[in-house]
Amino acid sequence: MKIGILSRNQLLYSTNRLVEAAQERGHEVRVIDPLLCYMNITSHHPSVNYKGEPLEGYNAIIPRIGASITFYGTAVVRQFEMMGTYSVNESVAITRSRDKLRSVQLLARKGIGLPVTGFAHSTKYTNDLIKLVGGAPLVIKMLEGTQGIGVVLAETNNAAESVIEAFRGLKTNILVQEFIREAGAKDIRCLVVGNKVVASMMRTGKEGEFRSNLHRGGTSQPIRITPEERSTALRSAKIMGLNVAGVDILRSNHGPVVMEVNSSPGLDGIEKASKKDVAGMIIEFIEKNARQGKTSTRGRG
Numbered sequence: 001m002k003i004g005i006l007s008r009n010q011l012l013y014s015t016n017r018l019v020e021a022a023q024e025r026g027h028e029v030r031v032i033d034p035l036l037c038y039m040n041i042t043s044h045h046p047s048v049n050y051k052g053e054p055l056e057g058y059n060a061i062i063p064r065i066g067a068s069i070t071f072y073g074t075a076v077v078r079q080f081e082m083m084g085t086y087s088v089n090e091s092v093a094i095t096r097s098r099d100k101l102r103s104v105q106l107l108a109r110k111g112i113g114l115p116v117t118g119f120a121h122s123t124k125y126t127n128d129l130i131k132l133v134g135g136a137p138l139v140i141k142m143l144e145g146t147q148g149i150g151v152v153l154a155e156t157n158n159a160a161e162s163v164i165e166a167f168r169g170l171k172t173n174i175l176v177q178e179f180i181r182e183a184g185a186k187d188i189r190c191l192v193v194g195n196k197v198v199a200s201m202m203r204t205g206k207e208g209e210f211r212s213n214l215h216r217g218g219t220s221q222p223i224r225i226t227p228e229e230r231s232t233a234l235r236s237a238k239i240m241g242l243n244v245a246g247v248d249i250l251r252s253n254h255g256p257v258v259m260e261v262n263s264s265p266g267l268d269g270i271e272k273a274s275k276k277d278v279a280g281m282i283i284e285f286i287e288k289n290a291r292q293g294k295t296s297t298r299g300r301g
């Protein structure tokens, strides 16, 4: 097969592993920088151009679209979909998962366990919003944050009010969330490929840090997840419409609660912690599922 990996940087661990895994299985693979793609979007014969030539004959693409380029990156994925090229994660699903508010609403609608979460535009009723989500301690999150940046713990109602007002003063959109203290600065990353959790790891925040992100100095170790955690991860990926997803779960007193569903999960931490060939499993999934024209939206979304 001819596979395109939409990634800004060939040297990233995840991109590199996907290239390796595809080549090992005898596929032709090319890393395509989505920001260097350009296209005539009104043409009756949709195409994507790159470095002076049309990209032709691709059987599948693997989008690895960074949060900072979601807007343009998903437009490029959509164009491939219009060409009938199979995308392992479709543009609509990527867009959904990037919006934390939309994700929480979609997951809540289907009864997935979530921390109690609130949202407001105006700061006029901040006191009431704080009450609505059960009062401090609360976690306040920027909607567009990643890697734990913009995630703040407020231990008192006063602190929560100040942080909410500060963020809103900067016109930043935020979520206000119940703090799951019993999770003990640990979360579980489940790597979903198709309808399987193919690898999982537990991440622990560094000393004195409630955020377990590896980018914030957290460490990872292998873990056996419970059947409930497994089904929560699978259902969450399915609700978002993602074939490949990193589902982050906290162990709360009221069962597993989902933090986030990531559409371009990093492979570095999870492959090392689980000793699984996740990149290989993604390529294998594509081998089994990629067909010309097999996109659920055909770029409609």
Ligand code: ADP
Binding pocket: 115, 139, 141, 145, 146, 147, 148, 149, 151, 177, 178, 179, 180, 181, 183, 185, 186, 187, 210, 211, 212, 213, 248, 250, 259, 260
């Ligand atoms: P990001 O997308 O920036 O990683 P997350 O929402 O995943 O943001 O939060 C980062 C980390 O902070 C999580 O992995 C988790 O360890 C911790 N965290 C986030 N929300 C809560 C919460 N409501 N209760 C306890 N810990 C939380």
